[in-house]
Amino acid sequence: MSLLEIENLSLSIGDTPILRDVELFVAPGEVMGLVGESGSGKSITALTVMRLLPWSARATGRVVLDGIDILAASEDQMCALRGDDIGMVFQEPMTALNPVKTIGEQVAEGIRWHTKASRADAEDRARKMLDRVGLPSTKFPLSRYPHELSGGQRQRVVIAIACALKPKLLIADEPTTALDVVLQAQILDLLRDLVAENRMGLLLISHDLAVVTEMADRITILRHGEVMEAGDTARTLSEQLHPYTRQLAQASMHVPARARTHEVGQDTPLLQGAKPLLQVDSVTRDYPGRRPSLLKRAAPIRAVDDVSFSIDPGQSVALVGRSGCGKSTLARMILALDGPTSGTIRFRGEVITGKSEAELKPARRDMQVVFQDPYGSFDPRQKVEKLVAEPLHVLEKKPTNTERREMVAKVLHEVGLSPRDMDKYPHEFSGGQRQRLSIARAIITRPKLVVADEPVSALDVSIRAQILDLLAELNQKLGVAYLFITHDLTVARAITDQVMVMYDGRIVERGRTSEVLDHPQSEAAKALVAAAPDLHRAIARRLLEQG
Amino acid sequence: MTTYLLNRLAIAVITLVLASMVVFAVLEIIPGDPARLMLGMNANADQVELLRNQMGLNAPLALRYLHWAGGLLSLDFGRSYTYSVPVIDLVRERVVVSLPLALIALALSTIIAIPVGLFSAGRHGRAGDTIATGAAQLGVAVPNFWFALMLIYLFAVWLRLVPAGGFPGWSAGVWPALKSLVLPAIALALPQAAILARVTRSALIEVLNEDYIRTARAKGLPYRAVLWRHALRNAMIPVLTILGLQFAFLLAGTIIIENVFYLPGLGRLVFQAITQRDLIVVESVVMLLVAAVIAVNLLVDLSYAVVDPRLRSRQ
């Protein structure tokens, strides 16, 4: 007997069909993974079970939780179910908690509402629950406010709220997508333990095949609102019978083909007589800290601490680390968008720190950037031609209009877009196409170095594979050096020659990518490697467990 | 917390000092010699010069400012040219009309607006919301002095329920005095209530789109409970901001409304003083009103910290 039964579920919002004949079962104590790319309808399926859909949504079919027909239940019945029999954990921990209420109030609220317990009793249970999710009372009293907690800690509070009454079904919608890999591993462990302890059913929604494989007993693969394949996790993913399953699995493990010409140690280039392209010498960056009181001086926060390294022409280097380790600050300094507190950065042998914008122009020509969010990195008011041509501003000689259009057309062709696209606005493109535009903008001046800040982490796996291919191809063809900022080791493995591991503002390890990822030396690197979900490993382990 | 408070306090003091300089400077450049004005057209030059010296008008600018500002601090505003009494006495006499009027209007506006805003947001997009927002939209468009005229026509001329204007004074008893403030307060309050209701509604609707509202709903709280327990407090910041602005607006609004109803308040005093070129009175009353606005804004800033814990721990 299933805990949750979804049959023939079809749903539309307004006139747009979202789900078609979805079928999904979760047994008590079972972990069901719901996988799909963006727009596949995974989140809507979860919200249907909670009946928290937008008002214009119309659902037909059968959704039964423990004998109760969800689609036919009254709002009062649903209120009794939510929080008591079904708990839900959301993607964005930073905004999921009410900023003006203490964590104690927020955890106790559901307990009081459902059990009619006294305030003291409810707070007592809330305390125990927070202890259970790893927020001990000594460091996290009930009187803490959400803004005093980090993202991972907030997600623990959200989990405490969802599990406070030991629901029969827990729904977790991308619970770790906003967290770095180490936090992700911790939160997944916590979820796994809670589910086992209380024999809860878990519906785990994720775009990440590796995460789901590590967690789920069975998986359901969703695409465009339809179930493609469902079944035992290990078997489904090892056999890959359905073409879409195969496509997803292959894209998740995709490694672009590239000739590894730059697999040289960090000390060798000088011996070869080649000058490093970028040279960072004991760079430190402090930010003003918070004053403990009016009279005391604030201790500065050191975001980047005495970092030195160099990158050779054409080399592809990854800078990996947990969120908040200082990697983005370092990237901004390399791009001369921010100045270091001390230390120097040399680009093509010239010092670029402390220079005026006019003096920086020649350096900027050879140095470009690709951002993470393909939606936020274009001015929505301008056409592609103008956006892609923006870096031409640094050229000595301004190109004429026709020259400019020719250059844009050429570079659009190089990234796999049509020259006709230059008269469109950015919103007319999909996420993957926008990331191509972003790359086009970065290479239009034929730079020697491109700094890419999490360039594929906002993309679906199949699109991610294509973009990685494109980046690898450009690396070969144009000889451009990359500095990849990422927390995703699969990206580092796919496309870089060398890896630098950053921890707490310092670079703690550097070496050949395969070397570092397979045999990490520093604690920070070990933690990252251990936490990183890996599809190969996960499938192998599952098969091993099942014999 | 303390840093936030001290920071706000410092800003308030700086604003007050700058404002006093502006008021002083504006009145300095006004054409016309106060001494000559006081003595009348027939005075000769020597008499004027004598009075100028007595009034300290010949002292250097900075000294005159310091003298004037020092006087303000000790509530010594000087003497009115036209009434020949200390300005503070005039103010004291008038403030008992204006302050109750503004406070009643503010209270009335809040009492009407917040429930309407909650009602509207709770029924977002439904008929009740449409009617309420329509009424608020109309209310915002009505000039308060015209509304006052219509009220007089309806309640004083037609129905003869309340006096059409004038103020019997608090000595005539609390009830008759209050009665004469009812129409002016309504005239002031309703357009403000319309604005406040709109702000409350849109702030609530904005908050209702937040992720933490979904979290609260996922706990099993019904919509109404979420509105009261989670949305309202988060929506308070824009509402408080508007309340602060409205106090300033109500103070100014009294100038016109007091004229419509012939109420002997501060607004009428400053208006008469302007037409009579009684600069000392103008300067003092304007400074007083400005100080009141700054004080209220400071209060609003402090109430932000009460509402939002993030402000308490931030610098």
Place this chain on the structure above:
Amino acid sequence: MTLRFDIPEENFADILVKAFTNRSFLAGFVITALVAAVAIVSFFWTPFDVTKLIIADKTQAPSPAHWFGTDHFGRDILSMIMVGARNSIAVALVAVGIGMGIGVPLGAFAAARGGIADEAVMRLNDLVFAFPALLSAIMITAIFGPGALNAIIAIGIFNIPVFARVARAGALAIWPRDFILAARAAGKGKTLITLEHVLPNIVTLLLVQGTIQFALGILAEAGLSYVGLGTQPPMPSWGRMLFDAQTRMVAAPWMAIFPGMAIVVTVLGLNLLGDGIADILDPRSRRQR
């Protein structure tokens, strides 16, 4: 106050379609266009000449000849309202122009520079905000003499901090975006970025605020004229007409009712227009479609 908003990503044509299916915008647009049309027509034609006093016709109730009645000098109220419209619009429009022209550059500058420049602009804003606007308008007109021009300046000055604040808040929401970083990585300076990327993206915010300030300007002008400090006779103005009506409420209520309605309708139209624009450009409303 921090401001959060998404930049709508649509073509002009899409926006146009949405505009004309939005009730609020449509109603506001029609009313505003009507008021503007009346104001323009008044330059060429009014039912009666508003400069001629015909004492024999004084305080006549509304009739087929005088739809809205006549005032105490026998002037046709409808004609006066028509001429008054152009006066109100002119004063409010120029005042908005002053506020935008000075306030927006100040706000954009404060947001781009940050630090001391930002602090200075904000303190200046606080200072102006500390003076109840109408009170200060009364002071200014009292000092420099009553008249439409001084009313414009007085109302305009108090529009400056409003626009500065909106522009600053809008610009501060734009500055941290990635496309600004991309522009900086392309070597563009703060002024160029403000012109190319920041201002085009906050234009809609300013437009919405513009209609609100326009409406408030009409109310303020009426208030000033009502206390005798705005537009001076014989030029008809709505506020002045209400002042004249005040002592004749019993005998000639139409003298008060119609000019007041003119103000209400105009302000209502502008507010609806502003609401409509805000609605159309709010991505949240789109998500609900």
